[in-house]
Amino acid sequence: PVSEPYQGGDEIQHPVTLTQGFWLSDHEVTQGEYQSVMGINPSRFTGDSNRPVEMVDWNMAVGYCQKLTERERAAGRITAQQAYRLPTEAEWEYAARAGTTGQRYGELDAIAWWSGNSGGQTHPVKQMGANAWGLHDMIGNVWEWCSDWYGPYPTGSVTDPTGPSSGPGRVLRGGCW
Numbered sequence: 001p002v003s004e005p006y007q008g009g010d011e012i013q014h015p016v017t018l019t020q021g022f023w024l025s026d027h028e029v030t031q032g033e034y035q036s037v038m039g040i041n042p043s044r045f046t047g048d049s050n051r052p053v054e055m056v057d058w059n060m061a062v063g064y065c066q067k068l069t070e071r072e073r074a075a076g077r078i079t080a081q082q083a084y085r086l087p088t089e090a091e092w093e094y095a096a097r098a099g100t101t102g103q104r105y106g107e108l109d110a111i112a113w114w115s116g117n118s119g120g121q122t123h124p125v126k127q128m129g130a131n132a133w134g135l136h137d138m139i140g141n142v143w144e145w146c147s148d149w150y151g152p153y154p155t156g157s158v159t160d161p162t163g164p165s166s167g168p169g170r171v172l173r174g175g176c177w
Contacts, residue, residue, distance in 0.1 A: 004103050015157040016090050024087060024095050027125035027136045028052035028144065029064065037067050043122075050124040052142045058170040061086060061145045086147040089171045090161050096138040096174070098131035104139060105131040112140025118177035139175045146171040
């Protein structure tokens, strides 16, 4: 809503309906997880494989999803119809809010690593309080990529939105340290 603190002028509240189920990890991709799939660790803040991987651009995130899909299909852990992918912005917000209607699902210092409590660095995942659906670090520690291009929000009701077909860049959500 317009009354929400830090609400951007380009954010237009509108009804969104999601009709397709999706899965989301309960934490950001860790450096250990990323390295096991990609063979590299591009992170600046290393030393603990449970820290979130950072210094990853959108193409690297999509590449990780593709390689993880190939590995998990080959191992028989997912079917040929299943694939890992980035969430849409609408899916990300739905998961982050976890049924809440307020700006956040708890007090900021209890649920997020941000500039006021992070000491200027990332921290191991799942150290802060989870939202009602058990998802950690949705609004802190590292920014999270979405599949959408950045662009104007619709003004009316939408179903399963995937964002505009092009734009100046991809959508990041969540906030960081």
